[in-house]
Amino acid sequence: MELDAKATRALNYFIPQMVSISKSGMVQVGILLVFILGGLYALVVQIVEGHIVTGMRDNVVWGLYIANFIFFIGISYAGALISGILHLLRVEWRHPIIRIAEIITIISTIIGPAYILLCMGRLDRLHHLALYGRIQSPIIWDVLAISTYLIGSIIFLYLASIRDLAALRDYPFKQKWRKKLYRFLAISFNGNAKQNRFLERGLTIMSAIIIPLAVLVHSVLAWIFGMTLRPGWHSTIFAPYFVVAAVFSGTGVLIIALWVFRKYYHLESYITKIHFNYLGIILMILGALYGYFTFSEYLTSWYGSETWDMEVLYKLFDPHEYWWWFFFSAILGVALPVLVILIPKFRNINSITAVSVIAVFALWVKRYLIIIPTLETPLLPLQDLRPEYIHYTPTIIEWLLTFAGVALFCFLFFLFSKFLPIVSVVKGEEGTNYAELRKKVMQRVLKRKIKEEKRKASQKLQHI
């Protein structure tokens, strides 16, 4: 495949980083592996001993695992948003960040559902879900939606990186397996006009499919909770609320990832202030929208003050229980990103990244606050003498597995960056040339008009 000068330069910049690893990089990967091993240990303990090793009990039946599940599915929105919407809008600045966004999507869509498996009591009966699933259960909706979303995202990433794979195939690597792998994955793409046309069309179709799919995934996830008769969950606003929260956290994670890779790979010339600015503004708008949803949700249940809703609200507003977490997640974590990005004076790369970190962490806390206080407020309250039956406190096992999930996220990102350049190298030509298209359409319209005129004229002639 022929490459222009810019692409060649980029390729020569990225390939040395792909095939080698620095000493500090080794240390970082080692730390990640330690965390992952810690998680594996916790998993073995949990499988042997049962879920008694977690903080969950008959009152609070779900805990950190489910919060992590929602969180990871939420950040998978980064890819859907950036690659889907920006691709459809043909936004020019999306190119350097589209790959990172898509990788975030795929990795988090793999790690998120793994937390559901950690939550399940009988992993040996997992196949019952596939063989005997009940379509009436929201869990099965989730299984269907997430697996479709994952497959769709993989196809999208593959299509979007096929040009780079072709370029890598033509690069003289020393390792044989790399040559084989890239030759297999590039499926003899050589960038001719016909292939380009098909590729662009495929990308457009996939980005149009992936957006409703992403909305569906998070709506279905919200319905797992919304369908139950529980205070704090049984709410009609839950599906759109979850979707907005997910895009918010997804954009935040994307900004953080861009900042990290910019520093790590010295990508200052690719990922510029423009990207942070634009993404920051998107984050700000989403933050405002999310804050509005939060306000609407809590105002409604507070003003109506039904007993069972109020029980949850009291817990959230009680300084001895969840007030400070609630304050952080629903007020500080929303107001700070919005205000900092709103004022142009404060808007720079580091400040945008900092507020993104706050927003992402706030959103994680928010997921925790969706699950735990509601479960601690059953319709028939419990007065057990054993405190773990009343209040949920995550155990070391759950924390180990949580950190292992985050470490695995980073580790998979690292692995990915060794197979593909983290920024797309070969820029494709835009598929649709609108000027050309308009010309064609106009010609067709003109032709039809001329035909019509002729027909009318001949009819007139017959009359005469």
Place this chain on the structure above:
Amino acid sequence: MFFNRKKKQNKKKISPAPLAGSAKSNSCQQPGDGFDQVINKPLNRRSAVKGLTAGLLTGAGLLNSACSLTSGEAGKGLASLKWEEYFKGNYQLMTPEEKEATVKRLEKMYELANGGKIKISAKGAVKDVLYGYAFNISKCRGYMDCINACIEENNQDRNSQMQYIRIHEFKKGQMNFELADDNFYHQVPAAGHFYLGTQCFHCENPPCVNVCPVKATWKEKDGIVVIDYDWCIGCRYCQAACPYDGRRFNWSAPHVPENELTKDQHYLGNRLRKKGVMEKCTFCIQRSRNGANPACVEACPTGARIFGNLLDPNSTIRWVLENKKVFRLKEDLGTEPKFWYFMD
């Protein structure tokens, strides 16, 4: 999507070749046991993939049991029984003969593993029976004999002190569960208090059954909401969905001392559970289906608990419903519990 239509039809004609257990070659129409349900199916593309998965699992397991050197003659029997047990089908879809074979296998397994004998029944719902329960608030005095009887009868885990029934102690003048106490350790009845018991209400419209992703819990024809302990995947969604705290999860492997074990068991009732599955009150299905009262009703020293057939016009429960002022808990949720409260 529509490719190979003809081919598929041909395949169907050639196929359902009964692979094994061919005595019941007509079992293709009826749901069979695990083997029939999963493997011995008319082949189309989808079921072929399913069968392949199950086949792979089967192979892995056979390898596993073949490689274990330690197992002697008895152990081998147990291993292969365990193997069959793992691949049995959904209890709801079994024919009566398969149900019988399944409980026989479970009895055998218990004998091989523990030496003792147990009796497991697979008795189905009796026709024209719908069980209901009534609780007399003015009679209950909080003795908690029902709870003890329930734990003994239903082989609940002793380590976690699991109990299906909760007795709430209310101060007179209000019925707020927030202010009640279900964990009292003092002399009863306490002055100025009244008592009320909750357990699984066996709703006619059970939210727990609605949300189960794998058909592991369902409402029987006689109105009892049951769980197939060997089908549950332990996701605990039912527990989150139940508004009455009617369900319990086995957070660790349940432990019942051999001498305290109730040996008269039912497949859907008090047979021994495993780690990581749900369980709940079944109106003592092993007793009620044989015409006896549940253990809690029998144990109650004050006669506050009434159990019976709602379809029998001469039953006590019908008399209560017709002659007393009854109410149900959180009726506004639309779950239609079959558990009524009344006062003298």
